[in-house]
Amino acid sequence: QVQLVESGGGVVQPGGSLRLSCAASGFSLGVYGMHWVRQAPGKGLEWVAAMPGDGRNTYHANSVKGRFTISRDNSRSILYLHMNTLRTDDTALYFCARDRVWLAGFDYWGQGALVTVSS
Amino acid sequence: SYVLTQPPSVSVAPGQTARITCGGHSIGSKDVHWYQQKPGQAPVLVVYDDSARPSGIPERFSGSNSGNTATLTISWVEAGDEADYYCQVWDSSSDLQVFGGGTKLTVL
Numbered sequence: 255q256v257q258l259v260e261s262g263g264g265v266v267q268p269g270g271s272l273r274l275s276c277a278a279s280g281f282s283l284g285v286y287g288m289h290w291v292r293q294a295p296g297k298g299l300e301w302v303a304a305m306p307g308d309g310r311n312t313y314h315a316n317s318v319k320g321r322f323t324i325s326r327d328n329s330r331s332i333l334y335l336h337m338n339t340l341r342t343d344d345t346a347l348y349f350c351a352r353d354r355v356w357l358a359g360f361d362y363w364g365q366g367a368l369v370t371v372s373s
Numbered sequence: 374s375y376v377l378t379q380p381p382s383v384s385v386a387p388g389q390t391a392r393i394t395c396g397g398h399s400i401g402s403k404d405v406h407w408y409q410q411k412p413g414q415a416p417v418l419v420v421y422d423d424s425a426r427p428s429g430i431p432e433r434f435s436g437s438n439s440g441n442t443a444t445l446t447i448s449w450v451e452a453g454d455e456a457d458y459y460c461q462v463w464d465s466s467s468d469l470q471v472f473g474g475g476t477k478l479t480v481l
Binding site: 289291298299300301304313315316349351354357358359360361363364365366 | 418461
């Protein structure tokens with residue numbers, strides 16, 4: 255069955271860096287578009303970044319552009335989110351999610367990785 | 374940037390119909406997707422492409438989209454439907470995914 259498992263979350267100081275991983279199983283990662291979505295404590299969903307299955311392009315929210323980078327290793331079935339210059343308002347639960355079909359709804363989600371940015 | 378507007382809360386009695394709206398400029402020209410999120414859980418896709426249901430989602434969940442408003446309709450509401458609901462679109466003019474602010478559905 256399809257599974258997405260995030261890891262790499264933790265506590266980091268403002269200005270620091272962190273790399274999140276999303277291990278995919280039960281399907282071929284290279285066939286599907288993948289996304290990162292975050293949710294600050296008590297708040298709504300915020301889309302962060304996306305990459306289609308072929309990896310030719312990447313898309314990032316304005317709030318993270320220039321600081322975060324989405325990437326993927328299809329041979330290892332892992333999606334990444336490289337986060338630099340972290341700010342306190344980046345504190346959130348970060349989900350990876352699979353596109354049902356590119357840009358047609360996210361049909362599978364992981365359980366999330368918590369990132370806390372605090373001094 | 375494109376903005377999606379949802380009412381913060383909707384309340385309905387069991388067995389009644391809940392309608393959750395999602396407003397956006399010419400949203401009828403976009404494909405709208407809806408998610409249900411219960412406390413402590415990841416979101417679940419309940420409607421995609423305006424009105425299609427993923428497998429396993431009850432027929433009680435339906436969607437429509439026209440003009441400046443998309444609507445998620447939940448018929449014969451049950452206590453288990455109590456959750457936060459989010460709409461989502463892809464804004465092709467900016468190449469960004471956009472979520473609405475979310476609507477908390479309370480079953481009285």
